[in-house]
Amino acid sequence: MSHRQVSPREHLHGVGRALTLVVLLLPWIFGYSDSHAAVVNHIAFTLAFGPVVLLVGVLRPAGYVLLLGAVWLVVSPWLLGYADDHGAWLAELVSGLVLILVSASVLLRSATGGRPPTRRRHGLQEPRG
Helix, strand or coil: CCCCCCCHHHHHHHHHHHHHHHHHHHHHHCCCCCCHHHHHHHHHHHHHHHHHHHHCCCCHHHHHHHHHHHHHHHHHHHHHCCCCCHHHHHHHHHHHHHHHHHHHHHHHHHHCCCCCCCCCCCCCCCCCC
16 A cells, blocks of 8 residues: 655645535525625636646646636625625635635745745754755
8 A cells, every 4th residue: 555645736736626615605604695796706716726736736826826816706795796695705704815825835935945934044054954
């Protein structure tokens, strides 16, 4: 039996699928599916950004596109006119912020070559081996 470690790219594919499904179902989960603008927004968001979420672990530009989509998700209740429902804008805010964190995490990891960012102390040199 082999114990293969899951790479961050494979992990993001699973997280991306789950997030896409949750975003699609938010209007029904939180009870604002009577707003046609909200339902259309979530269907369009899922169709537009679902494939991008699946590519975010592989292509760095997908992280930027997902970041734009997440910002849209946060501001869309006010722009589309369904922000008067407290549950709607709160669900959009939380899901958008989660997607912003995912895309920022991916962008930071790809900027550091797959390693988490490290802090250096000023005046100290790293030990040489």
